[in-house]
Amino acid sequence: MEYVRVAGTGDIASGQIKPIEAGGRKLLLAQVGDRYFAAQRKCPHLGLNLCLGSIDGQAIVCRFHGAKFDLESGEIERDPKLLFIKMTAKGELSIYPVRLEGSDILVGV
Numbered sequence: 001m002e003y004v005r006v007a008g009t010g011d012i013a014s015g016q017i018k019p020i021e022a023g024g025r026k027l028l029l030a031q032v033g034d035r036y037f038a039a040q041r042k043c044p045h046l047g048l049n050l051c052l053g054s055i056d057g058q059a060i061v062c063r064f065h066g067a068k069f070d071l072e073s074g075e076i077e078r079d080p081k082l083l084f085i086k087m088t089a090k091g092e093l094s095i096y097p098v099r100l101e102g103s104d105i106l107v108g109v
């Protein structure tokens with residue numbers, strides 16, 4: 001596994017989600033308090049952009065149908081829903097390891 005610099009700590013703030021690229025993959029970087037998480041950018045439900053979602057605790061919530069995924073484990077915390085129609089998230093979120101070196105945020109891919 002190779003760690004690549006994706007951002008500096010000054011490029012993101014707690015509660016924010018930013019698009020990043022590492023090793024040719026389109027990912028997202030999220031900050032929760034003083035912790036950083038990297039995950040696939042496409043929602044496992046229908047592949048829409050999770051960067052448009054929001055942070056809830058240590059989870060990311062997709063803005064399109066409300067699916068919620070733990071940012072540490074990738075586990076589904078809530079399945080998507082459209083009005084009264086319940087759907088399934090189809091799979092967990094792929095999580096990538098994050099390392100800090102000084103003020104550089106590195107992601108392992």
Ligand code: FES
Pocket residue numbers: 043044045046047048062063064065066067080081
């Ligand atoms: S695309 Fe994310 S919940 Fe449907």
